[in-house]
Amino acid sequence: MNNPLTFTFALALGDDALIAAQRLAEWATRAPEMEEDIALANIALDQLGAARLLLSYAGELEGAGRDEDALAFLRDDREFRNCLLVELPNGDFAMTMAKLLVLSAYQLPLYTALAGCADERLAAIGGKARKESAYHLDHAALWVKRLGDGTEESHRRMQAGIDQVWPYAHELFVAQPQAPVDPATLRGEFDDTVSAVLAEATLTVPESGWAPGGGRDGVHTEDLSYLLAEMQVLHRAHPGARW
Amino acid sequence: MYGSDFPGEDAPGGLLGEVEAAEAALRSAAARDREVAGPDTDLADHFAEIVAADQKIEPRDWMPEAYRRTLIRQIAQHAHSEIIGMQPEGNWISRAPSLKRKAILLAKVQDEAGHGLYLYAAAETLGISRDELVDMLLEGRQKYSSIFNYPTLTWADVGAIGWLVDGAAIVNQVPLCRCSYGPYARAMIRVCKEESFHQRQGYEILHTLAHGTPAQQAMAQDAVDRWWYPSLAMFGPPDGDSTHSARSMAWKIKRFSNDELRQRFVDMCVGQAEVLGLTIPDPELRWNDERQAYDFTQPDYAELMRVISGDGPCNRQRMDHRRRAHHEGAWVREAAAAYAAKQASREKVAA
Numbered sequence: 063m064n065n066p067l068t069f070t071f072a073l074a075l076g077d078d079a080l081i082a083a084q085r086l087a088e089w090a091t092r093a094p095e096m097e098e099d100i101a102l103a104n105i106a107l108d109q110l111g112a113a114r115l116l117l118s119y120a121g122e123l124e125g126a127g128r129d130e131d132a133l134a135f136l137r138d139d140r141e142f143r144n145c146l147l148v149e150l151p152n153g154d155f156a157m158t159m160a161k162l163l164v165l166s167a168y169q170l171p172l173y174t175a176l177a178g179c180a181d182e183r184l185a186a187i188g189g190k191a192r193k194e195s196a197y198h199l200d201h202a203a204l205w206v207k208r209l210g211d212g213t214e215e216s217h218r219r220m221q222a223g224i225d226q227v228w229p230y231a232h233e234l235f236v237a238q239p240q241a242p243v244d245p246a247t248l249r250g251e252f253d254d255t256v257s258a259v260l261a262e263a264t265l266t267v268p269e270s271g272w273a274p275g276g277g278r279d280g281v282h283t284e285d286l287s288y289l290l291a292e293m294q295v296l297h298r299a300h301p302g303a304r305w
Numbered sequence: 306m307y308g309s310d311f312p313g314e315d316a317p318g319g320l321l322g323e324v325e326a327a328e329a330a331l332r333s334a335a336a337r338d339r340e341v342a343g344p345d346t347d348l349a350d351h352f353a354e355i356v357a358a359d360q361k362i363e364p365r366d367w368m369p370e371a372y373r374r375t376l377i378r379q380i381a382q383h384a385h386s387e388i389i390g391m392q393p394e395g396n397w398i399s400r401a402p403s404l405k406r407k408a409i410l411l412a413k414v415q416d417e418a419g420h421g422l423y424l425y426a427a428a429e430t431l432g433i434s435r436d437e438l439v440d441m442l443l444e445g446r447q448k449y450s451s452i453f454n455y456p457t458l459t460w461a462d463v464g465a466i467g468w469l470v471d472g473a474a475i476v477n478q479v480p481l482c483r484c485s486y487g488p489y490a491r492a493m494i495r496v497c498k499e500e501s502f503h504q505r506q507g508y509e510i511l512h513t514l515a516h517g518t519p520a521q522q523a524m525a526q527d528a529v530d531r532w533w534y535p536s537l538a539m540f541g542p543p544d545g546d547s548t549h550s551a552r553s554m555a556w557k558i559k560r561f562s563n564d565e566l567r568q569r570f571v572d573m574c575v576g577q578a579e580v581l582g583l584t585i586p587d588p589e590l591r592w593n594d595e596r597q598a599y600d601f602t603q604p605d606y607a608e609l610m611r612v613i614s615g616d617g618p619c620n621r622q623r624m625d626h627r628r629r630a631h632h633e634g635a636w637v638r639e640a641a642a643a644y645a646a647k648q649a650s651r652e653k654v655a656a
């Protein structure tokens with residue numbers, strides 16, 4: 063393999079985007095309003111598009127002949143490298159927006175930094191994806207504010223969503239000094255972005271010492287295996303078939 | 306977004322050309338001067354003249370109350386069909402067999418939501434709100450196309466829906482691009498263009514399956530076997546039994562009879578099925594030289610009536626799903642309204 067560190071990095075980002083897309087797409091036909099059905103599908107499509115670019119590139123770096131589909135459909139959960147955040151079940155709409163806020167506030171500075179990195183392919187992917195992430199962040203921030211500062215019920219649900227999701231942010235910023243972008247360097251911008259949104263939404267930043275992790279090493283929650291079972295079932299039932 | 310990463314050409318007999326012709330006709334109708342109704346003009350005569358001249362009735366024009374009601378009913382039911390129609394295909398997004406197919410399918414289901422929204426907006430120009438129309442759907446007072454009450458059992462059903470159901474929808478809707486009511490005609494042009502992409506994508510899914518492994522070929526044939534007759538039934542009951550047709554024809558809301566459109570659809574599909582290498586499940590299907598059209602077996606209209614009346618395989622499931630999404634989203638819509646009201650009052654204070 064040419065560059066195992068870049069491979070691992072591209073794979074992890076690709077898996078984040080793929081699993082996020084799979085979860086967001088679960089909202090299709092179920093969103094709270096029709097416009098939101100369209101918006102969530104858009105965001106899912108952006109994530110899926112980024113996933114395809116990243117996984118294709120990871121496959122090329124690996125040099126073992128695996129394409130985007132081999133990586134998406136033929137690995138087991140212990141081989142996936144996504145963060146735990148994206149595999150968490152959607153919960154209610156507030157929890158989904160909490161997940162999207164944390165994810166996009168992480169992906170935006172990440173892709174922005176990637177756009178300036180030395181690896182040309184990753185730089186091109188970062189340059190494209192950061193514009194999409196900016197829209198995802200706007201969308202999530204708008205809903206977090208609406209729900210946080212909406213009705214009593216929505217405030218309660220939004221705070222609960224943030225409380226549930228917050229501990230999973232830790233894993234996103236674990237230092238990888240050798241990676242094309244070291245996620246630890248992004249934490250400051252993330253904190254600034256998210257705390258401004260939460261303050262405007264009249265929500266509080268949860269205090270929790272719990273910092274679950276392991277996704278980057280392939281140690282996931284129980285949920286991922288179920289997600290993959292559904293996502294992979296048809297592809298695996300027809301080995302070698304073209305679609 | 307979609308369609309561009311899609312190899313392949315229009316399925317033979319593709320309908321995009323017809324949509325473009327309707328669009329050109331719409332532009333030229335708009336360019337022709339329309340007589341303006343003065344204070345002395347008889348409104349009913351004026352309406353009749355516009356329709357006779359193939360020009361468009363616009364929301365501000367006088368129109369017969371029955372014309373308005375007919376259009377509201379038809380456009381709303383069309384909008385409901387787009388929204389309910391997201392479910393059968395949405396059923397396969399999570400399991401799509403490749404990432405490319407997943408992206409195309411997700412984009413398609415998203416397009417259907419968009420179609421629903423333009424159509425609700427077109428209906429709103431007739432003086433009714435989307436909320437009222439959605440309530441009528443949820444209370445079962447307005448219908449949606451019966452085709453969506455059939456289940457999608459395999460991946461090939463996604464292909465069969467694209468090819469046959471979107472195909473039948475386009476055959477039905479291309480003439481609506483020339484409908485006398487302007488907002489509906491314009492919405493249909495936009496919708497038909499996207500539907501023709503859907504049809505092409507469905508055809509391509511089936512083509513890949515039909516040229517794939519034996520299991521994939523069997524899956525494709527099974528899907529066509531199940532979707533063929535329900536697709537024929539999409540054109541509605543035979544002309545003799547159709548209740549609203551004559552008046553809608555006179556108003557140029559409808560331009561061809563159910564049976565004419567059904568025939569056009571069959572004639573279009575036969576050649577496409579041959580290219581696909583799939584069999585249309587009709588032993589009576591054969592070319593009739595005298596009629597210059599295919600003879601074919603009619604769908605089971607008793608079954609169509611049962612499905613319309615609520616007893617299809619998935620009617621309950623589709624309605625429960627839609628009602629659940631609506632009810633579970635209520636707190637979100639309330640929050641958005643409360644937040645908007647707070648913002649508005651803050652702006653007032655600030656001003």
Ligand SMILES: [Fe+2]
Nearest residue numbers: 387417420500
């Ligand atoms: Fe549609």
Ligand SMILES: [Fe+2]
Nearest residue numbers: 417471500503
């Ligand atoms: Fe469609």
